[in-house]
Amino acid sequence: MTTTPTILPRSEHTVSRKQIDESTLKVLYRLHGSGFKAYLVGGGVRDLLLGRKPKDFDVGTDATPGQVKKLFRNCFLVGRRFRLAHVRFGSEVVEVATFRRRAEADDLPENPDDHQHFAENVFGTPEEDASRRDFTVNALFYDIASFSIIDYVGGLEDLRLKRLRVIGDPLERFTEDPVRMLRALEFAARLDFTLDAEARSAIYRRAPLIAEAAPARIREELMELFRHRVAGKVLRSAHDLGLLTHLLAGYDGDAATFALLDAVDTRTAAGTPIDEAFAIAALYLARFLRICPRDTPGVNEALHLAGLTLAPHCSYFHIASGTRHQARELLLGAFRLCRGPGQRGERRFLQHPSSKQALELLTLWASTSGEHGNIVAAWQALLAGEKAPVTTDSAAGERPAKKSRRRRRRKPRLAAPSAPPPH
Numbered sequence: 001m002t003t004t005p006t007i008l009p010r011s012e013h014t015v016s017r018k019q020i021d022e023s024t025l026k027v028l029y030r031l032h033g034s035g036f037k038a039y040l041v042g043g044g045v046r047d048l049l050l051g052r053k054p055k056d057f058d059v060g061t062d063a064t065p066g067q068v069k070k071l072f073r074n075c076f077l078v079g080r081r082f083r084l085a086h087v088r089f090g091s092e093v094v095e096v097a098t099f100r101r102r103a104e105a106d107d108l109p110e111n112p113d114d115h116q117h118f119a120e121n122v123f124g125t126p127e128e129d130a131s132r133r134d135f136t137v138n139a140l141f142y143d144i145a146s147f148s149i150i151d152y153v154g155g156l157e158d159l160r161l162k163r164l165r166v167i168g169d170p171l172e173r174f175t176e177d178p179v180r181m182l183r184a185l186e187f188a189a190r191l192d193f194t195l196d197a198e199a200r201s202a203i204y205r206r207a208p209l210i211a212e213a214a215p216a217r218i219r220e221e222l223m224e225l226f227r228h229r230v231a232g233k234v235l236r237s238a239h240d241l242g243l244l245t246h247l248l249a250g251y252d253g254d255a256a257t258f259a260l261l262d263a264v265d266t267r268t269a270a271g272t273p274i275d276e277a278f279a280i281a282a283l284y285l286a287r288f289l290r291i292c293p294r295d296t297p298g299v300n301e302a303l304h305l306a307g308l309t310l311a312p313h314c315s316y317f318h319i320a321s322g323t324r325h326q327a328r329e330l331l332l333g334a335f336r337l338c339r340g341p342g343q344r345g346e347r348r349f350l351q352h353p354s355s356k357q358a359l360e361l362l363t364l365w366a367s368t369s370g371e372h373g374n375i376v377a378a379w380q381a382l383l384a385g386e387k388a389p390v391t392t393d394s395a396a397g398e399r400p401a402k403k404s405r406r407r408r409r410r411k412p413r414l415a416a417p418s419a420p421p422p423h
């Protein structure tokens with residue numbers, strides 16, 4: 001199979017070498033100077049053509065990883081599944097991948113255990129490399145030899161039409177790698193492109209397959225959604241297309257959650273970095289507040305319910321215990337805040353490092369759900385050093401925040417607080 005690519009000469013596009021970082025240019029020039037093909041590939045070309053700042057630059061070449069290693073002293077081969085050359089310049093790394101093609105069934109070695117590794121490492125032509133990629137706009141090449149853009153898959157046309165299109169048959173490509181379904185929604189949202197109708201219907205039809213993808217990959221793509229401030233948008237479309245429930249171990253989200261995630265995305269866009277515990281707590285806050293309303297007796301009961309709410313997600317995605325603990329603290333914090341100022345142990349609670357974040361989360365929730373607005377205002381006033389007006393939400397039937405109970409006076413301590421307890 002050979003197709004003549006569309007080639008856009010330098011005079012007909014806006015990508016200039018000034019926009020490409022120095023280390024990447026060095027790698028491109030050295031490869032080209034040694035007689036190899038040297039292309040800028042993937043998201044970097046797409047973003048430059050769209051006038052956006054690329055996150056990173058990847059290089060594609062017909063040199064094998066071994067040949068790349070010989071060309072650069074500062075080069076390391078990495079990755080078992082997908083063998084890559086990393087060329088280091090100080091703390092910077094330029095990733096160089098040899099052109100690959102999709103492996104045919106009869107290319108595969110006899111031992112099925114070797115298939116995955118092998119299938120990812122069959123070298124190919126630039127054209128084959130373009131067609132093994134996921135979306136047309138992710139398969140454009142910038143050739144350092146001629147400064148032209150090379151397009152084998154119609155990506156330039158799709159960029160112009162702001163359309164995200166899968167390369168090849170979407171049903172087949174999603175079966176081959178179900179994570180592409182999530183990536184399709186992610187790129188459509190990030191680039192503000194329309195997802196091609198054929199891809200949408202293929203997602204609907206292949207949705208259950210995503211449950212078979214490696215949880216670690218889904219977890220990483222999920223965090224990418226939050227980092228790129230499209231979590232609300234993408235998870236809402238994943239819900240509409242029947243993908244979400246297979247993605248999140250049976251949890252299907254709801255309108256209130258998607259609205260909260262939009263607010264979290266806005267917060268990230270405004271410059272607050274997003275961490276995984278906050279993202280997880282935001283995903284499950286609506287569900288938690290439903291099963292643990294503010295009149296739930298006792299903080300221990302609430303803590304237990306927070307743990308139960310998060311358990312399926314955390315065990316499915318193997319979330320580390322520190323992050324799991326932090327997410328649970330955020331839910332518990334939101335619960336405690338919902339009860340309003342004036343509860344026992346308030347001072348200690350407010351000193352807890354996660355309480356500030358819990359209040360941020362509850363503030364976002366109040367702004368999107370319309371619930372607990374007065375209570376949030378009371379907390380903010382209290383933390384700003386003003387006297388807290390003890391108020392409750394106007395909704396009928398809500399329990400008023402407890403007035404502080406009279407404390408039993410503590411026995412005077414005999415020992416200094418740091419001394420060990422008496423035996």
Ligand code: ATP
Pocket residue numbers: 041042043044055056058132133134135138139177179180
């Ligand atoms: P960004 O880095 O801005 O998120 P990107 O397009 O560079 O976007 P990466 O995840 O860095 O995305 O992947 C680099 C390139 O590798 C993609 O542009 C695409 O061509 C290819 N690619 C990545 N994941 C897949 C996949 N699952 N199937 C096919 N091709 C893929």
Ligand code: MG
Pocket residue numbers: 042043044055056
């Ligand atoms: Mg990238």
